[in-house]
Amino acid sequence: MSEALFKSFAIVGAGPHIGIPIVKAFLAIGAPILVIARPTSTNTSALPGNDPNLKVVRADYTSAFEVSAILRENKVDVLISTVTFVFGGVVVQHVLADAAKEAGVKLFVPSEFGVPPGAVGLAHEKHAFAVYAKSIGLPTLRIYNGLFNDFVPWLTALTETGKFHIVGKGDKPGSFTAISDVAGYVAHVLTTQPPSHLLDVELRIEGQRATLSEISALYKGSVTVVHCDALPTEGVPAADVCTSYQQRFDIGAASCGWNPDTQTDDAELASKGNSLWEGHHWLTVREVLGL
Ligand SMILES: NC(=O)c1ccc[n+]([C@@H]2O[C@H](COP(=O)([O-])OP(=O)(O)OC[C@H]3O[C@@H](n4cnc5c(N)ncnc54)[C@H](OP(=O)(O)O)[C@@H]3O)[C@@H](O)[C@H]2O)c1
Incomplete structure (x- = not known):
């Protein structure tokens, strides 16, 4: 080759x-x-x-x-x-x-x-x-x-409702870049x-690894956090897609280290590709959203 x-x-x-x-x-x-x-x-x-x-x-x-x-x-x-x-x-x-x-x-x-x-x-x-x-x-x-770090307000319907919605417990880590x-x-x-x-x-690649609960804490109590089974659909255009994505979070499948065949997550694998951009500073969710 x-x-x-x-x-x-x-x-x-x-x-x-x-x-x-x-x-x-x-x-x-x-x-x-x-x-x-x-x-x-x-x-x-x-x-x-x-x-x-x-x-x-x-x-x-x-x-x-x-x-x-x-x-x-x-x-x-x-x-x-x-x-x-x-x-x-x-x-x-x-x-x-x-x-x-x-x-x-x-x-x-x-x-x-x-x-x-x-x-x-x-x-x-x-x-x-x-x-x-x-x-x-x-x-x-x-x-x-x-x-995308930038899409946190979209995923949680914060943009439309002013509230940070978490489908399920929000205690499994996922990847954010x-x-x-x-x-x-x-x-x-x-x-x-x-x-x-x-x-x-x-x-x-993974800029940051975090649970949705950890991400919600970045708002330091300035927004209400709502745990739910599904995002509200009224006035939330892509509610179904967001709910499905959050359901992935709830089982650990929102990590880049997720293996759909074995249904397991490998935290080390999740950021393995980062090494191809040596010396790069990966932005956090806090940095991108200015929290
Ligand atoms: N990880 C994340 O948080 C995240 C968030 C958003 C998107 N994504 C992923 O990024 C990728 C791009 O998504 P996006 O949100 O950037 O897309 P988008 O803005 O909705 O659309 C991107 C482009 O798709 C073309 N397009 C629209 N409708 C089409 C159709 N019916 N057939 C063919 N092409 C069509 C358009 O090209 P023209 O300009 O030429 O018309 C449009 O500019 C997707 O794989 C998505 O899943 C990931």
């Missing part, structure tokens, strides 16, 4: 939560990146203007022909996907994978950025995608980071690590 570093990167599904931060992280280290946006996307207006390392093109993600022509034309080595999970985008990745394979892309980074998904349960579509990519011989790099750290990590490892460290690899 050639150990020359990957040179050419593209991203599909660059939205405001993680895709655009990844684009900015590439630009921050002077690495060129191609954004492939859907014809209808308005997210492109949030991309930095006037950076010679940024190129934006548009394509229909449901057309393998269209996407592969762009990948081929730009000689893309690595295709990163940050397509939506909540709104059903992960299913479209099968087409993107076909396009990548056809165009000779060497590595596909699928839209993971959560906890290791199993064949059943929350985010099983991500697991199914990994199985599909393997079946067509497309190497993947799957990155698990736990919950800041969006800026996830984005920086993606750009860092893809531009510094040889292919043998990245092809068909799962990297697990």
Whole structure:
């Protein structure tokens, strides 16, 4: 296997939560990146203007022909996907994978950025995608980071209700990583690590390990903590997804060290990928939320 570093990167599904931060992280280290946006996307207006390392093109993600022509034309080595999970985008990745394979892309980074998904349960579509990519011989790099620190108020419906909701006891540790750290990590490892460290690899990173009770204590009594069986649904748009994610917390499955097959958590494994970003300061939830 050639150990020359990957040179050419593209991203599909660059939205405001993680895709655009990844684009900015590439630009921050002077690495060129191609954004492939859907014809209808308005997210492109949030991309930095006037950076010679940024190129934006548009394509229909449901057309393998269209996407592969762009990948081929730009000689893309690595295709990163940050397509939506909540709104059903992960299913479209099968087409993107076909396009990548056809165009000779060497590595596909699928839209993971959560906890290791199993064949059943929350985010099983991500697991199914990994199985599909393997079946067509497309190497993947799957990155698990736990919950974005920035998403704590969302997960607990604090944003909508002013109260910090914990489904169950909140006494099992899970993984938290800041969006800026996830984005920086993606750009860092893809531009510094040889292919043998990245092809068909799962990297697990963790900025902080904590229980939801410990996170709620960071608010120092300034918000009411409510223990419940499910998040309130009224006025809470993604209540079902948040409840499912919190149910994972309740059994230890919100850790990046979670093994869906054995249903066990390995605390040491959860942050094993951190070592590829030597000397990096990982932000805590307190730092990100300014608590
Ligand atoms: N760990 C965490 O706390 C956390 C939190 C949020 C998200 N995530 C993960 O991060 C990944 C990206 O999620 P996100 O919240 O950033 O996504 P998002 O903002 O909802 O959407 C990202 C992009 O997906 C594309 N898209 C939207 N609908 C689509 C569809 N039906 N088919 C194909 N593409 C579609 C859009 O691309 P265009 O701009 O080209 O239209 C959009 O910009 C997911 O895997 C998600 O699970 C993790």
